[in-house]
Amino acid sequence: MKQIIYWLAIVLATFGIGAGIGLGxxxxxxxxxxxxxxxxxxxxxxxxxxRILIADNFRVTGDLARARIRLDLLDGSQATNELVEQAxxxxxxxxxxxxxxxxxxxxxxxINIHSPATSSVTLLTNTIQAIPSDSTVTPDNANYFPVTTxxxxxxxxxxxxxxxxxxxxxxxxxxxxxxxxxxxxxxVIDPSGKPKSGIVIQxxxxxxxxxxxxGLQPELGKGYADFRLTPGxxxxxxxxxxxxxxxxxxxxxxxxxxxxxxxxxxxxxxxx
Amino acid sequence: xxxxxxxxxLLCILVVGGAAGLIYGWFINPTEYIDTTFxxxxxxxxxxxxxxxxxxxxSDLDLTAAIQRLSQIGNTNINDLMEDSLVYAHEMSxxxxxxxxxxxxxxxxxxxxxxxxxxx
Numbered sequence: 001m002k003q004i005i006y007w008l009a010i011v012l013a014t015f016g017i018g019a020g021i022g023l024g025x026x027x028x029x030x031x032x033x034x035x036x037x038x039x040x041x042x043x044x045x046x047x048x049x050x051r052i053l054i055a056d057n058f059r060v061t062g063d064l065a066r067a068r069i070r071l072d073l074l075d076g077s078q079a080t081n082e083l084v085e086q087a088x089x090x091x092x093x094x095x096x097x098x099x100x101x102x103x104x105x106x107x108x109x110x111i112n113i114h115s116p117a118t119s120s121v122t123l124l125t126n127t128i129q130a131i132p133s134d135s136t137v138t139p140d141n142a143n144y145f146p147v148t149t150x151x152x153x154x155x156x157x158x159x160x161x162x163x164x165x166x167x168x169x170x171x172x173x174x175x176x177x178x179x180x181x182x183x184x185x186x187x188v189i190d191p192s193g194k195p196k197s198g199i200v201i202q203x204x205x206x207x208x209x210x211x212x213x214x215g216l217q218p219e220l221g222k223g224y225a226d227f228r229l230t231p232g233x234x235x236x237x238x239x240x241x242x243x244x245x246x247x248x249x250x251x252x253x254x255x256x257x258x259x260x261x262x263x264x265x266x267x268x269x270x271x272x
Numbered sequence: 273x274x275x276x277x278x279x280x281x282l283l284c285i286l287v288v289g290g291a292a293g294l295i296y297g298w299f300i301n302p303t304e305y306i307d308t309t310f311x312x313x314x315x316x317x318x319x320x321x322x323x324x325x326x327x328x329x330x331s332d333l334d335l336t337a338a339i340q341r342l343s344q345i346g347n348t349n350i351n352d353l354m355e356d357s358l359v360y361a362h363e364m365s366x367x368x369x370x371x372x373x374x375x376x377x378x379x380x381x382x383x384x385x386x387x388x389x390x391x392x
Binding site for chain 1: 282285286287288289290291292293294295296297298302303305306307308309310312313314317320321324325327328330331332341344
């Protein structure tokens with residue numbers, strides 16, 4: 001009996017060693033090379049490049065159905081968030097401004113199509129018509145490939161693009177003695193009062209300018225963005241792709257018993 | 273001391289264990305790839321990227337930008353990439369419009385660079 005257990009242990013141990021060697025080879029030393037991966041597995045840099053390609057393509061074709069399918073394959077349910085996040089990163093770099101604009105343009109088109117309250121994209125001065133195409137797909141079809149499956153795109157996805165104006169419907173000083181740096185807080189809403197994310201706002205000041213994008217701090221609201229004000233500096237605000245400028249923004253004077261006079265910020269509510 | 277027959281038996285068990293490990297690691301639960309590159313994409317996605325580039329080129333006629341985009345896709349030369357994409361497009365019966373875009377870009381590249389290899 002003892003000998004049987006002894007031999008059983010040796011057999012199992014030998015098998016285990018063999019299996020361990022096999023796994024070491026198949027997982028570590030010589031794993032199967034993937035030559036059939038999907039965009040979802042691309043490295044972050046590759047995804048960024050792919051996203052820009054999709055956005056640039058959408059800009060010239062206006063084919064929103066294809067762009068959305070491609071984005072779904074790349075980022076899944078996070079597609080719109082990834083667009084805004086990348087646009088924000090690129091907006092920090094002057095070289096990336098064109099790409100940033102393309103991403104925001106696509107993001108806004110998707111959001112507008114999703115929202116029945118707004119049926120047009122107000123970003124450019126020219127008109128883009130979605131090119132009728134006979135190819136689209138259902139994203140949950142694993143075998144799907146955009147250019148091979150044929151589903152007609154309906155006319156409801158035609159984008160009518162017209163210049164827009166913005167209106168500052170409310171501006172309130174923000175005096176918070178606990179806030180060390182005054183903030184320009186901006187809330188962007190659409191005509192029905194819904195917050196709008198992905199809106200690029202250009203803040204201009206003597207000697208430079210910066211861009212902020214709404215929706216990057218979702219905990220503060222989809223239409224929210226902020227900017228640190230330097231006391232004594234005058235700022236002007238533009239909403240990108242919209243007409244008009246809101247000028248003479250500067251830190252306001254506030255007073256509290258604990259801090260005395262100190263610089264405060266502003267809360268602007270902008271309606272597009 | 274083990275007899276030679278027992279040693280052979282254990283070696284056989286070792287080989288069977290190794291084979292089981294290989295089968296499991298290669299076929300049942302293979303390594304999941306993340307952080308892949310464009311040249312690891314399947315041909316359909318690569319073709320889609322080429323098609324997107326072709327559509328952009330048809331609009332802006334910026335061949336330099338188109339080649340820059342294409343150079344990011346494959347580790348083969350761009351002529352091969354264009355050829356592979358066109359073959360795939362024909363095989364999968366892409367629409368005439370899509371095939372035309374691919375051919376237009378391919379011809380533009382051939383016109384400028386002839387048969388020269390364009391390496392990424």
